[in-house]
Amino acid sequence: MTTTTAIDNPVLRVAPAAPAEAAAYFRASLVFHADVSDVAAVLAAGGDPGFVVLDSRSTESWDQGHVPGAVHLPTALIPEQAEQFLDKSVPVVTYCWGPGCNGATRAALALAELGYQVKEMLGGFEYWVREGFEFETWQSRERRDADPLTAPGGADNCGC
Numbered sequence: 001m002t003t004t005t006a007i008d009n010p011v012l013r014v015a016p017a018a019p020a021e022a023a024a025y026f027r028a029s030l031v032f033h034a035d036v037s038d039v040a041a042v043l044a045a046g047g048d049p050g051f052v053v054l055d056s057r058s059t060e061s062w063d064q065g066h067v068p069g070a071v072h073l074p075t076a077l078i079p080e081q082a083e084q085f086l087d088k089s090v091p092v093v094t095y096c097w098g099p100g101c102n103g104a105t106r107a108a109l110a111l112a113e114l115g116y117q118v119k120e121m122l123g124g125f126e127y128w129v130r131e132g133f134e135f136e137t138w139q140s141r142e143r144r145d146a147d148p149l150t151a152p153g154g155a156d157n158c159g160c
Contacts, residue, residue: 032108052087053070067135073085094121
């Protein structure tokens with residue numbers, strides 16, 4: 001039997017954080033992020049969700065598809081136009097294309113610097129579509145089948 005030391009193990013080469021430190025980190029992560037399926041569930045429930053969804057992408061991207069009911073405000077326009085579209089007493093959930101894009105992070109930063117409460121929607125528009133949620137284009141509403149790698153088939157949620 002072979003024993004692997006932490007130095008030989010790339011996962012444990014840097015030891016995990018102490019449980020209290022890890023709890024603080026993950027708690028903080030939840031303060032800054034929202035999950036696509038959680039946002040979709042709250043919006044689908046109807047009524048006042050208690051937050052506004054903001055699409056920070058270009059007009060061309062918005063026309064290609066966006067979350068129904070989202071506010072469109074490209075990141076570059078936030079400093080001069082945020083007050084026209086957003087109420088500082090209502091939390092904002094930003095999104096952009098997906099995990100490979102930091103546009104939602106930049107939008108969240110710009111909003112926070114202006115005094116807004118803000119979270120970033122993890123996965124962005126890519127995961128909104130991949131999880132099978134309805135979206136709007138400049139022409140119509142659409143929905144694609146959920147990708148089984150991102151959402152369980154036949155279930156309302158992943159059980160997370």
